[in-house]
Amino acid sequence: MSNSTAPFVVIGTGLAGYNLVKELRKLAPEQEIIMITADDGRNYSKPMLSTGFGKNKSADELAMGSAADMAAQLNIVIRTHTSVTKIDTANHKVFVGEEPISYSKLVLAWGAEAIRPRMEGDGADRVFSINDLEDYASFRAVVDGKKRVLVMGAGLIGCEFANDMVNGGFEVEVVAPCEHILPTLLPTEAAQAVQEGLEGLGVKFHLGPLVTRINRDGDGVVAQLSNGTNVAADAVVSAIGLRPRLDLAVKAGIQVNHGIVADRLLQTSEPDVYTLGDCAEVEGRVLLYVLPLMASARALAKTLTGTPTEVSYGVMPVTVKTPVVPVVVSPAAPDSAGRWIIEREGADVQAEFRNEAGDLLGYALTGAKVMNKVALNKELPAIMP
Amino acid sequence: MKKWQCVVCGWIYDEVEGAPEEGIAPGTRWEDVPADFICPDCGVGKEDFEMVEI
Numbered sequence: 001m002s003n004s005t006a007p008f009v010v011i012g013t014g015l016a017g018y019n020l021v022k023e024l025r026k027l028a029p030e031q032e033i034i035m036i037t038a039d040d041g042r043n044y045s046k047p048m049l050s051t052g053f054g055k056n057k058s059a060d061e062l063a064m065g066s067a068a069d070m071a072a073q074l075n076i077v078i079r080t081h082t083s084v085t086k087i088d089t090a091n092h093k094v095f096v097g098e099e100p101i102s103y104s105k106l107v108l109a110w111g112a113e114a115i116r117p118r119m120e121g122d123g124a125d126r127v128f129s130i131n132d133l134e135d136y137a138s139f140r141a142v143v144d145g146k147k148r149v150l151v152m153g154a155g156l157i158g159c160e161f162a163n164d165m166v167n168g169g170f171e172v173e174v175v176a177p178c179e180h181i182l183p184t185l186l187p188t189e190a191a192q193a194v195q196e197g198l199e200g201l202g203v204k205f206h207l208g209p210l211v212t213r214i215n216r217d218g219d220g221v222v223a224q225l226s227n228g229t230n231v232a233a234d235a236v237v238s239a240i241g242l243r244p245r246l247d248l249a250v251k252a253g254i255q256v257n258h259g260i261v262a263d264r265l266l267q268t269s270e271p272d273v274y275t276l277g278d279c280a281e282v283e284g285r286v287l288l289y290v291l292p293l294m295a296s297a298r299a300l301a302k303t304l305t306g307t308p309t310e311v312s313y314g315v316m317p318v319t320v321k322t323p324v325v326p327v328v329v330s331p332a333a334p335d336s337a338g339r340w341i342i343e344r345e346g347a348d349v350q351a352e353f354r355n356e357a358g359d360l361l362g363y364a365l366t367g368a369k370v371m372n373k374v375a376l377n378k379e380l381p382a383i384m385p
Numbered sequence: 386m387k388k389w390q391c392v393v394c395g396w397i398y399d400e401v402e403g404a405p406e407e408g409i410a411p412g413t414r415w416e417d418v419p420a421d422f423i424c425p426d427c428g429v430g431k432e433d434f435e436m437v438e439i
Contacts, residue, residue, distance in 0.1 A: 015393065019429070045393040047427070064392060290393060294428030319394070319426055374406040 006102035007032035007077075008304065009094060011084055012109035013041045013067070014132070016277025016293050020107060021074050023301035031305070033076040034101065036094070038110075041067025041080040044133045047290065050160035050321050052136060053168025059137030087252035089270040105272050105304055108249065108260055112242040112278035112288060117152055123214035123221040127152075127236040130161065139237070146234035147171055150223055152211055153239035154181040156320055159194065161237055163322045166201045173204040173231050175211055175223070176240075182320065185329050187340045190349040190364040197325030197347055197367075206231070242288055244279040259286040264310035264384075266300045276300055282311065283384060291316040292383075313383040317373060325366050328373045330380055332362030352376070389415050390437045394427035398434065 008024070010017045013035055021033055035041070043065040052062055071078045079096070086095040093100040114129030128139045143149065149165050151158050154176035162172045174181075180191035181198075195205060209227040220234040244259035255261040255269035259281030266274045266282065276296035278288050285292075292313050299311035320327035325347045332338060338355040348367035354360055360379040365372055386400040398404060398418070403411040407425055409418055415434070422431045 047394045048392075051395065290427035290429070294423070317426075321395075377406075 004104050006092065006104040007034050008105045008107065009033075009101060009103035010035045010107045010109055011037075011094070012111055012277070012279075013037040013039070013043070013070070013078065013080075014109065014111050014277065015046060015290060016111065016297065017107070017109035018043055018070065018074075019294060019297040020109060020276060020300055021076060023297050024304060025074055027301055027305040029075070033074070034103075035076055035078045036082050036084055036096070036101070037067070037078065037080055038083045039080070039132060039134055041070065041078050042133055043070050046132070047321070049130060049133070049136045050157070051164055052140075053164045053170070054323075056168070058140060059133050062136070063133060084248060087248055087254070087273075089252055089254070089273060092272060103272070105274065107300070107304075108254075108268070108273065108275040108279060109277050110245050110248075110279050112244045114238065115241040115243055117211065117238050117240055119211050119213055121213040121215040121224075123216045123223075123236075126216065126221050127214060127238050129238050130157075131242070139235070143170070143235050146220075148173070148220070148233045148235075150175065150211075150221075150231055150233035150236045151239060152176070152236060153241070154178060154183075154205070154207065155239065155241065156182065156185060156318070157242075158237075158239035159198070160321045161239055162198055162203050163201070163324055165237075166198070166203060167323070171202065173206065173233065174198075175206040175209060175225060175231065177210045177226075178207055180207065181205070182327075185318065185320070185331060186327070186364050187342060187351050187353075189342050189344045190327070190329075190351050190366050193344065193347050193349045193366045194320070194322055194325045194327060198322065201324055242278065244281070244286055246279075257281050257284075264312075265303050265308055266296055266311060274300055274304070285313075285384065287313070287316070287383075289316065289318055312385055314385075315377045315380045316383055317377065326370050327364070327366050328370045329364040330362050330373075330377070333383070336361045338362075386412070387415065388437050389434045391424040391427060391429060392433050392435055393429045394424060396424050396426040397437075 042063040067078045067080045114131045148171045151174045209225040213224040223231045246256045260275045299309040302309035317330040332353045342351040348369045350369040351364040353362040389398040403409045
């Protein structure tokens with residue numbers, strides 16, 4: 001039963017939710033919109049959380065607007081510190097406990113959550129994920145005046161945090177069960193260039209083992225690794241991966257896979273329910289980056305206001321914010337047939353992934369080679385044309 | 386000549402350099418960059434840039 005006079009309801013006030021609403025307002029200035037967020041609704045940029053220590057920014061300084069500011073600016077209602085407990089798609093309502101909120105269109109923009117590590121020991125409460133502004137504020141408070149940080153995970157976020165915390169004056173060690181850092185994004189030579197750069201800053205890597213136990217030790221911890229090494233630290237950052245939030249969607253009978261399943265119109269399996277951002281799986285792709293999020297926000301705003309518009313993704317390279325050795329990478333589509341052609345001079349790596357015909361399918365550039373991205377971008381196929 | 390930074394991803398638009406790969410000639414002042422310009426690294430719109438002193 002659709003309720004076409006009910007408002008649009010958007011769950012999530014991250015970059016996805018706020019950018020969708022900004023785009024909606026350009027097209028439908030009078031449309032009633034309610035945003036619901038479990039956090040304080042402050043507008044902030046998640047990518048900027050990875051450079052906060054080096055720039056010595058507090059969470060307050062990274063916030064670009066309070067929920068009240070955003071509500072006034074966008075002319076919407078924002079329900080902060082509010083958790084949706086149930087979605088009733090048949091009746092077009094979401095529930096906050098007993099309170100029903102009707103929607104004409106519902107957008108799920110609630111993002112991805114940090115995968116929590118499983119290990120033994122009594123130090124689990126000294127292990128922090130930094131996946132939003134509030135997490136960042138908590139972590140900054142915890143490490144204020146401290147020295148040593150252990151980072152679990154050597155993917156994009158782990159490496160960015162490692163570089164940033166060194167820039168912020170910390171001693172950093174990184175543990176990850178991989179052969180080389182950035183294993184899903186980079187070929188070996190490029191990863192080595194970045195690792196050597198980080199090691200030059202004093203970062204110590206333990207690649208191969210897992211953390212099996214974290215025990216309290218005074219105000220800090222000792223982490224035991226599966227290779228028998230012990231690492232002492234004042235705090236631990238867990239950056240071992242993100243997974244789209246799915247719980248409420250599953251309970252509501254909305255189809256999920258790795259993410260919430262959506263077509264190119266960003267529609268889920270339920271009428272009038274849409275999704276975008278880190279929680280969405282659009283035509284099989286979960287892309288945890290801002291470029292696809294922005295393309296989605298623009299397309300979905302048009303769709304929601306009466307002009308159905310399929311989202312398309314062009315060339316969308318990923319920048320890894322490791323300033324000691326910058327990286328730009330455009331991964332080839334999964335299951336692409338091809339081979340890496342790699343040139344390396346110290347910190348500068350040019351790695352091109354080409355098929356038999358010589359077509360460029362992906363690339364990874366580090367250091368001074370990053371400026372070659374413009375030329376290579378012109379050769380790449382669109383991710384989702 | 387000034388520099389403008391994307392508040393979401395930190396990409397810098399330097400008026401001296403322009404953004405030739407995006408069709409913006411060197412020396413183009415920010416106010417003359419088209420309104421539909423989007424950040425080449427993250428896609429946010431021109432309204433999400435702020436002037437920075439670097």
